Amino acid sequence: MxxxxxxxxxxxxxxxxxxxxxxxxxxxxxxxxxxxxxxxxxxxxxxxxxxxxxxxxxxxxxxxxxxxxxxxxxxxxxxxxxxxxxxxxxxxxxxxxxxxxxxxxxxxxxTRTDLTAPVARGGSCLRFDAGKMAALEIYMLKRPGAEDDYGPEALEAARIWFDGSSEADRDLLMQSVMAGLPGAYDRYDIEGLRKGLELxxxxxxxxxxxxxxxxxxxxxxxxxxxxxxxxxxxxxxxxxxxxxxxxxxxxxxxxxxxxxxxxxxxxxxxxxxxxxxxxxxxxxxxxxxxxxxxxxxxxxxxxxxxxxxxxxxxxxxxxxxxxxxxxxxxxxxxxxxxxxxxxxxxxxxxxxxxxxxxxxxxxxxxxxxxxxxxxxxxxxxxxxxxxxxxxxx
CATH class of the missing domain: 3.20.20.150 (Divalent-metal-dependent TIM barrel enzymes)
Structure with a gap:
């Protein structure tokens, strides 16, 4: 190889x-x-x-x-x-x-929700957290029907995370989700993502x-x-x-x-x-x-x-x-x-x-x-x- x-x-x-x-x-x-x-x-x-x-x-x-x-x-x-x-x-x-x-x-x-999730013995990794993704879809994006795409554990985690999050936390989550577009010219905010999804x-x-x-x-x-x-x-x-x-x-x-x-x-x-x-x-x-x-x-x-x-x-x-x-x-x-x-x-x-x-x-x-x-x-x-x-x- x-x-x-x-x-x-x-x-x-x-x-x-x-x-x-x-x-x-x-x-x-x-x-x-x-x-x-x-x-x-x-x-x-x-x-x-x-x-x-x-x-x-x-x-x-x-x-x-x-x-x-x-x-x-x-x-x-x-x-x-x-x-x-x-x-x-x-x-x-x-x-x-x-x-x-x-x-x-x-x-x-x-798509990832965390770009620097801690690793047990030091360092960091990429992570997709179902609760955070559900929070983005349900509470930030307010996408109709998003609740149906997640199980009870993720839905509860989404509620807890969103209730405890600051505006900076939510901005960081959005930036992390957008990070997988290294060559694209589009970086969406919440309203831009809504419009993109409408298409x-x-x-x-x-x-x-x-x-x-x-x-x-x-x-x-x-x-x-x-x-x-x-x-x-x-x-x-x-x-x-x-x-x-x-x-x-x-x-x-x-x-x-x-x-x-x-x-x-x-x-x-x-x-x-x-x-x-x-x-x-x-x-x-x-x-x-x-x-x-x-x-x-x-x-x-x-x-x-x-x-x-x-x-x-x-x-x-x-x-x-x-x-x-x-x-x-x-x-x-x-x-x-x-x-x-x-x-x-x-x-x-x-x-x-x-x-x-x-x-x-x-x-x-x-x-x-x-x-x-x-x-x-x-x-x-x-x-x-x-x-x-x-x-x-």
């Missing part, structure tokens, strides 16, 4: 020379400065590639090439948006990019799926011609939130996506953390089921709680058997090598990480500290080496 590292380009407080010391060989990055729906010019893509390669890295994967919200809503004349997406794909392929990681989550990206009022799961299939039908043929693969990232969290449907949350959802347009170029970013937040998901089993279509792997772990909350665990802790999952990926790599495929090496990256030691002073993108990810990568590297050694003896 090839070791990757997510880098936010000029927005990142961690430099490429620092990342080089991690031992990772591949950079996973994006052009976050370009608004959603616009073409990524080839000269800008080439400049990014040259910057990355000048420090001795490869740039095989873009994370992500965002999809405009109008495409997700199926709203208006979408021809230009699709053409822009295809042109961006062509410009990326011309500069050597092989995989585009993307998601089809409506309005928001990954999705008539879009249920079936409608969102129809819009998603249209997107795949528009772009996958171009991907095949260009020799580039699309790899959908699962929903995070893997459940409906804010009344918005989420349609890439389970193994059956993934089966629908990959079957909506049959092609090797229509694939999956296996994110063990996103899928792992759903108690019904067996992550190694999902990896084995869709192994042939895994183009990229985000490896992290989560710890789940009965009320629907979850938090980021250390990479080898939490609820997912990481060694078992890595073994599935290594088996798939060997199968591809035996077939003589040119995509046999799966790029992994240590996804998220605890803020440890001096990480808190760096103020990096939430979930993307230096030391915490170094720990995660070292642990994953050890698991891979151990499994390979066992198989060779």
């Amino acid at each position: 090839k070791e990757g590292w997510r880098w936010y380009g000029s927005f990142d407080r961690i430099s490429l020379p620092e990342i080089a010391q991690s031992g990772a060989t591949d950079i996973v990055s994006s052009l976050h400065e370009i608004p959603y729906g616009e073409v990524w010019p080839r000269d800008v893509v080439a400049k990014m590639r040259a910057t990355i390669e000048a420090e001795g890295f490869n740039w095989p994967i873009v994370e992500s090439l965002p999809i405009h919200e109008q495409i997700k809503r199926g709203e208006g004349d979408l021809g230009q948006f699709f053409e822009n997406y295809r042109q961006s794909m062509a410009n990326l392929a011309a500069e050597g990019v092989k995989v585009i990681c993307y998601n089809f989550m409506p309005l928001l990206d990954w 999705y009022e008539d879009i249920d799961k079936d409608a969102l799926r129809a819009n998603y299939k249209r997107f795949l039908d528009e772009v996958i043929p171009a991907a095949e011609e260009l020799g580039i693969s699309l790899a959908v990232h699962p929903d995070d969290p893997p459940r409906d939130i804010l009344g918005l449907p989420r349609i890439v949350s389970t193994g059956d959802d993934i089966a629908w996506v990959l079957g909506a347009h049959e092609s090797r170029n229509n694939g999956l970013t296996l994110c063990s953390g996103s899928l792992g937040a759903n108690p019904a998901n067996d992550i190694p089993a999902i990896a084995e089921r869709f192994a042939d279509k895994i183009h990229f792997a985000h490896l992290r772990n989560v710890r789940k709680f009965p009320d629907g909350s979850f938090e980021e665990a250390a990479h080898l802790e939490g609820d997912t058997d990481m060694a078992k999952l890595v073994a599935v990926l290594l088996t798939e790599e060997q199968r591809r090598k035996d077939e003589g495929r040119d995509d046999c090496d799966i790029v992994l990256r240590p996804d998220h990480g605890h803020e440890l030691l001096s990480d808190a002073d760096r103020k990096t993108h939430p979930g993307y500290p230096m030391i915490g990810r170094l720990r995660g990568l070292a642990e994953l590297r050890g698991v891979i080496a151990g499994i390979k050694h066992e198989r060779q003896n």
